[in-house]
Amino acid sequence: MASVLRSSILRHIRVPISGALTLNGSDLIAVRSMSSHGDDHLDKQEVISRVLDVVKSFPKVDPSKVTPDVHFQKDLGLDSLDNVEIVMAIEEEFKLEIPDKEADKINSCHLAIEYIHNHPMAG
Amino acid sequence: MASTLKYVRVPPNSANMEEARKRVFEFFKTACRSIPTIMDIYILDDVAKPSQLRSTVASEIRKNAHVTDPKVIDMLLIKATEELSNIVEHAKQRHHIIGQYVVGRQGLTQDLGIKDQGNSNFLNSFYSGNYF
Numbered sequence: 448m449a450s451v452l453r454s455s456i457l458r459h460i461r462v463p464i465s466g467a468l469t470l471n472g473s474d475l476i477a478v479r480s481m482s483s484h485g486d487d488h489l490d491k492q493e494v495i496s497r498v499l500d501v502v503k504s505f506p507k508v509d510p511s512k513v514t515p516d517v518h519f520q521k522d523l524g525l526d527s528l529d530n531v532e533i534v535m536a537i538e539e540e541f542k543l544e545i546p547d548k549e550a551d552k553i554n555s556c557h558l559a560i561e562y563i564h565n566h567p568m569a570g
Numbered sequence: 571m572a573s574t575l576k577y578v579r580v581p582p583n584s585a586n587m588e589e590a591r592k593r594v595f596e597f598f599k600t601a602c603r604s605i606p607t608i609m610d611i612y613i614l615d616d617v618a619k620p621s622q623l624r625s626t627v628a629s630e631i632r633k634n635a636h637v638t639d640p641k642v643i644d645m646l647l648i649k650a651t652e653e654l655s656n657i658v659e660h661a662k663q664r665h666h667i668i669g670q671y672v673v674g675r676q677g678l679t680q681d682l683g684i685k686d687q688g689n690s691n692f693l694n695s696f697y698s699g700n701y702f
Contacts, residue, residue: 506625528635531595532628535602539620544603547596 494564501536502556505529518555530554537563542570584640590647594631597654598645601627604658612664618672626671 487498495515503510508523517523519530534550537543541563553559563569584590598681614623634646656662 499617504621506621527591528595528598528628528631531598532602532624535599536621539602547599550599 489564489569491564493566494569495560497540498537498556498560498563501540502533505533505536514556515560516557518557520554534559541566543568581641584644587638587640587643590640590643593647594643597650598627598631601650601654606653609659611657611658612662612667614664614667614672623671647681 488539499515502508502517502519502523506510507525507529512523517554519525519533520527530553531550534545534553537553537559538545542568543563545562549562553562582662584593602624605623608623609620630650634643637643637646657667679686
């Protein structure tokens with residue numbers, strides 16, 4: 448009995464709070480002052496330099512051959528497992544998780560840079 | 571994490587090499603995504619870097635790259651998944667991980683290589699196995 452009373456009173460007390468939250472929420476969406484994922488994607492130059500760093504630091508890769516257009520298997524002489532490893536290294540660098548279908552397509556630096564640049568959550 | 575270890579509910583039954591190859595890559599990705607957890611559990615921050623561990627996993631996979639039978643690949647994948655589960659659920663200890671996956675690469679394996687270089691092919695295959 449008391450619990451029923453309590454819950455009904457609480458229900459009434461709680462309504463204004465959720466109202467206040469939605470107000471704050473809409474305010475936040477308008478201002479975006481507290482969003483941790485900014486609405487600007489990463490700067491293209493920064494993406495290019497970070498992706499190239501990841502590829503260059505791969506032990507089997509000759510750093511002097513790495514350009515923004517290099518193809519992993521054809522130009523750098525890596526095999527498919529190395530390709531997957533590079534994609535995983537890129538995932539770690541940019542704190543992403545790339546789904547399998549997309550990851551299979553990433554075969555060159557150019558595609559990797561494109562993908563990261565277009566990804567809204569790249570860190 | 572989305573693709574951390576899901577226990578294999580359906581035993582892998584690859585029909586052809588393509589499917590087996592896909593499973594291998596899936597396993598490799600799962601292993602790489604578990605690496606931060608592993609480094610956390612066994613406190614490997616001073617001993618190894620994630621990229622080194624990734625390369626180690628890749629070279630372990632590459633050791634069996636010559637296999638042509640999809641069923642053998644399935645069996646190897648089952649063993650690998652079991653090993654990875656053991657590591658992630660802390661069934662091993664730090665010295666196991668360091669000895670098998672960190673030091674092994676530079677310390678022991680390389681030494682063997684240098685010693686064997688001068689020998690003949692016959693002796694190399696003799697040391698490594700029974701069938702040649």
